[in-house]
Amino acid sequence: MNIEDRVARRRRSNGGLRLVREYDALSPAAHVRDPSSRGAAFEELLDHLEPALGGGLPPTGYVWGPKGAGKSALVTALFAELDRVGREATSSIHTTTRVEDAGIPAFAYVDARATRSEFGLRHAILDALLDERVPKQGVGDDHLDELFDRFVDTDRTAVVAIDHLGEPETHPIAMVEAVLGPLDDSISWIAIGRTPPEADCGASVHLPAYQQYVLVDILTSRASQGLSRHAIDHEELRRIAGWAEGDAHDALAALFGGALLASEADERAIDSETAIRGMEAVPRPNASIGRVLALPENRQRVLRRLLDFDTVGESVRVTAEALSRDGALDLSTATITRFLYELAEMGVLERVTAERTTELGRPPSRLEPRFPTLVFRRTFDAV
């Protein structure tokens, strides 16, 4: 253990006075291990997957609901547990590898946000399924074909959860069908998305937005993990929950933002005004922090720099020129401009028509962030 880690640990353990004990506990991107607040849906999904516990392969399915309804939390928690159970059962019966075992399927989770093409998706699935390292570069599609074939030939089975489908910059559900459909004797899948199920996508589990009192519970529990005692009034948590309208992502983002502001101001608690500023740093609707953090690194750098520039009211062109002139990004104005338009296209930024500065030409637009700015700033800077 190095010196930094030792000091950091000591600081944490001595953190009774510190307002924020653990930002991760407040982060909307971190999922808790036990999503107890989703009991009914949990049972429903477990019913669907139950054949696996008897060694069979469950049918494909679809989990859907609005942003911040706990879909990812539910599926990651359940899949982690099922995979653990499967490995345990396997190792207790056989001393050899599970290759010879026709028992419980493997459970793997793939986030489609981290993939940018069909090749990428296929790679991610293989990577989650196989213990060996799967080459990401320097191989063609047919090499991936081979790896899939080899998996099937070993008589192993698996259930793959593929999260965040059907979002602007991920893939349509049909792509999963195209990739895994031919292998459905060996690999089943659970798709996860926001849109209502199509007619032919099999059994579906619906997670509607959280009830407000459940959301208050979630906030309370996260606050007790991440913040010092009495850091925030219950009343404020209820207000945040009400404002978030059932979206746990937004509620946590607001709490996170409030905590960050209070902490930076050396305050010992999050007062009402700070809580409001926390909420104001979460535009609605917004692109979730997970989407933003899944963007290529240089896009994130542009966004981060953008937060430091007070370019509100300035046109895209002026903003891009300022960012380029600044030099920290080392990108040409043309490239930054293109990035800004792309980010606006995918909803991470929003273009709003600005006042014309000249009578000539097409009127400019200015940019507004459409993501939880404080959560992003803190998370980006922490890396």
Add this chain to the structure above:
DNA sequence: GATCCACGGGAATACACGGATG
């Protein structure tokens, strides 16, 4: 040498407007 794709730059196109044209 092959493969995939991120990257970066800039060309091409769209748009808004006023004024010219038929």
Add this chain to the structure above:
DNA sequence: CATCCGTGTATTCCCGTGGATC
């Protein structure tokens, strides 16, 4: 009056290059 055109700006789209890996 309706349409086209020129001009200047905003926005979109395409393509070559190079890195990393096998």
